[in-house]
Amino acid sequence: MVTAWRMNDWEGIRYLLGHRFKSGISQFFITMVATVAADLTVAILVGIVYSALLYIVKASHINVSFSDIDASRLPGAPGGALPKAGVVYVTGSLFFGAVDEFSRLMAEMPDYREVIFSLRGMPSLDVSGAQALLELRARLKEQGRGVAFCGVAPEVRLYFDRAGITALAGESGFFWSADQAIFALLEKERAAV
Structure with a gap:
């Protein structure tokens, strides 16, 4: 939990929350939960995969x-x-x-x-x-x-x-x-x- 807390850019997170960027907020929480549940390496991989999926979903709109x-x-x-x-x-x-x-x-x-x-x-x-x-x-x-x-x-x-x-x-x-x-x-x- 300490690692999950320290690894964050809190100014950036305040910006995400303040402007209600849903995708950014969800990426933050998923990565933080993965860090607590597993370890930092797994959390980074989960965050990358989740970000890629979000990008594909957004890019598929024409x-x-x-x-x-x-x-x-x-x-x-x-x-x-x-x-x-x-x-x-x-x-x-x-x-x-x-x-x-x-x-x-x-x-x-x-x-x-x-x-x-x-x-x-x-x-x-x-x-x-x-x-x-x-x-x-x-x-x-x-x-x-x-x-x-x-x-x-x-x-x-x-x-x-x-x-x-x-x-x-x-x-x-x-x-x-x-x-x-x-x-x-x-x-x-x-x-x-």
């Missing part, structure tokens, strides 16, 4: 939101020149723990003819996430829908390259921002008219 593109609000855009198009904002890591949620959310996507995926909020993905995006991209291509990606992090782009998403989308399907993708879509529509 947000997807859809935003229609109103071409009439864009400067220099002729009215009605833009087909039914939208931006899909993805926030969170796309890994094996979030793929099912991502697929469920993507099933709710409006019937956009042109889809721009804004991935600036997606810091990472794994093989399962890359496979889910590849299958989604292939399905949208079969349906005749245009797809562009913007704000892709370098680590995510490596997975895109290796999974074949880049080859399927083409280099012209990648943009720095959603604005650039929207204006490229407008230029494509103007050229087609």
